[in-house]
Amino acid sequence: MPRDTIAYMRNVFLIGLSGSGKSTIARLLAQRLQRPLFDLDLLIEQKAGMSIPAIFAQHGERYFRECERVVLAEAVQQQAGAVIATGGGIVSEAANRALMSEHGVRVFLYVEPEVALQRLLAQHRTAIERGEQPETRPLLEGSDPLARLQNLLALRHQWYAEAEHTCHVQGKSVEQITSEIIAMLVSSGALEGAEPLVRHIQAGSGYDAIVEWGGLGRLPQYLKQVQASSRVFLFTDSHLAPLYADTLLQNLTGAGFEPHLYVVPAGEESKSMAQLGAIYDWLVEQRAERRETLIAFGGGVIGDLIGFVAASYLRGVPLVQVPTSLLAQVDSAIGGKTGINHPRGKNLIGAFYHPRLVLADPAVLLTLPVRPRTEGWAEIVKYGMIVDAELFSLLEAHQDSLREFSPPPVALLSQIIARSIDLKASVIESDEREQGLRAILNYGHTIGHALESVAGYGEWLHGEAVSLGMVAAAAIAYEAGMFSAEEMARQNALLAALGLPTEYRGDVRAEDILAKIQLDKKVVGKRVRWIMPRRIGEVEITEMPDELVTRVVTAFFGQKKGSQGE
The missing domain is CATH 3.40.50.1970 (Rossmann fold)
Known part of the structure; x- marks a missing residue:
């Protein structure tokens, strides 16, 4: 089904008991997805010109439910793809349930009544400690608020259960819950x-x-x-x-x-x-x-x-x-x-x-998480370095939005991934089993693989190791007179701008890296076939003098341990 190049998303309605975190989670979810946010309780208060407890006290629940129905209908008509935090009782009206089902995806935030009560009481105490007027909640009034919450859950559970997705929120951070909801939306086809x-x-x-x-x-x-x-x-x-x-x-x-x-x-x-x-x-x-x-x-x-x-x-x-x-x-x-x-x-x-x-x-x-996402840019920069100077320039032009990922650069990201796949496919189609040309895909990998192995798998993510491998390989090419200082600086600056490491800070010994390189799959007749940059967009497969490699690798891995950016 055709859509524009901006991500399309159905409305997402968060439903559940008071204390399930709907408003807090909705704010982060809307921020992560860069979508409009509507909090129905706030909209009701704005429309009525008074707080929800005052509405109940002066006009009763029936009036409140009518206000709720009206603001829900207005919210779904304003803009598609919004994140909408609802009130706990919105599901009690059949018209509301039908409207949410028609105009979006419902996510039921499930929380045990005991936990919901603890959260509501904690919010009440926090407001008092801050010198603020705590929100008056009808739920907390009376001699047994827990029983009231339990009764509400029992009454509404059949309606909550109609939701397309259920997310259990207990014992999870807001960030974890938000990621889980996004995953539900992605895997169910709610994002397009x-x-x-x-x-x-x-x-x-x-x-x-x-x-x-x-x-x-x-x-x-x-x-x-x-x-x-x-x-x-x-x-x-x-x-x-x-x-x-x-x-x-x-x-x-x-x-x-x-x-x-x-x-x-x-x-x-x-x-x-x-x-x-x-x-x-x-x-x-x-x-x-x-x-x-x-x-x-x-x-x-x-x-x-x-x-x-x-x-x-x-x-x-x-x-x-x-x-x-x-x-x-x-x-x-x-x-x-x-x-x-x-x-x-x-x-x-x-x-x-x-x-x-x-x-x-x-x-x-x-x-x-940021780190596993970021490491992938190393392979994309690699494609720019080995065969596609235009891709390299595109990455330079959009490095900030690609690194920050907020808002997610939907069309650009899809274009870059598809272009990278096309580049790799073109290479492997001409050399399916790495007998010749396909070896250029290993730019930065000779030293990168050695680092992963010597440091212990998992210490460095693959893309991080490849980034360091490209920096070291470019230094070898520069020292050999094959690669200009200006283009080496461009490569390293782009890697850094995308959040990748460009300087080694760790405990491995250069001699261990050099020894491990000899086990690389590209070794032929005990000679390493290096992938060396000539210019951005062009590399060649060649042998390099052992003395030069030893000198550059020793200098690169000879720095003292510390963290980048300290």
Whole structure:
């Protein structure tokens, strides 16, 4: 369905008991999504010219409910895609429930009455301590406010349960709850952007890489297009599962699939022989068959690991990649490289195995913490450095909005991800198994991989290590007279502007990095094939003098430990 290039979102109504945090969560949700915010209680007070307790005292509940109905109707007509915090009793009127169902998505913030009461009392005490007039709540009046809350929940629960989504809020921070709601909206298809951008990749049997804002909600339709099996095996990690698993499983089941979920411990450590064996065991227990599809929903670790599982289980089963990190969307999910780490080196065990489909939904990035989102820019800068000076300039021109991500640069982000996929696809189509040209995709990776291994997987995120690897590689090229100081400075400035490290501060020894480089996959005849920049947009594959490499690497990794920006 066509939309403009600005993200489209249905209205989101937060419903639930008083004390569930609707107003607070709505403010952060609207801020994160850069959408209009309406708090119905505030609108009612503005319209009536008095507080809600005064409305109840002077006019009664029936008058209040009429005011509530009117401001709800006005809010949904003002602007689509708003975040709307409602009153606890809005669901008691059938007309309100019908209006919310017609004009948006309802999220029920579930909280136990005991917890809701504690929150309301805490708010009351805080206002007094600040010297403010505390809000008079009818709920807190009387001898047993807890019983009143319990009775209200029992009365309204059937109406709250009509909500499209339920979010349990106890024991979670406002930030966690907000991310969970965003994940529900993304995975259910409540967020939409422009038409999907599709790149057909001529590798393996050929497959489409789709970039679509909000496309995760249409995963079942895409699976049907590639004739996926009715029984599918969904793999994700322990960070993503609490956010996305329930909604994804519901959507798949509702579309006629029979999904089975496996959750991998989050982190680079899971790219291991032990985890690989555990997954094989589980698939055997499930009696997974050769035609049944594996879905890798996660970042690079999940994509690499499950890709290798798909390549090797029963000598190959269908694979669908749904990358959730920026790095995975533009790099690791594209091209068919799969594998696990060995204690002596990164990705030393693996296979080339292409998926049936790649679905990259940039909206998923809204739920990522800053650091995992930021690392992906390293691979995109890399594409600019090796083959696309125009992409590099585009990143320079928009570096602030890309780094801050507020508001989320929907159209631009989709364009950049699609362009990066196209660039990588063009390279791998000419050299599917890395016999020649494809090696240029490893710019910054020789030193980056060595750093990841020596420091211990997980100490540095892959994109952070690649950023440092590009800085060091550019320094080697500059010292060799291959690369200008001006363009080296541009590269490093862009990496820094996008939030990536450009100076090493840590404990690894240069000699350990140099030794690890000799295990790199690009070593031929014990000589390292370096990817060296000539100018922005052009690199070459070459050997470099050992003395030069040793000198630059020793200087780069010889700095004392500390934190960037101190």
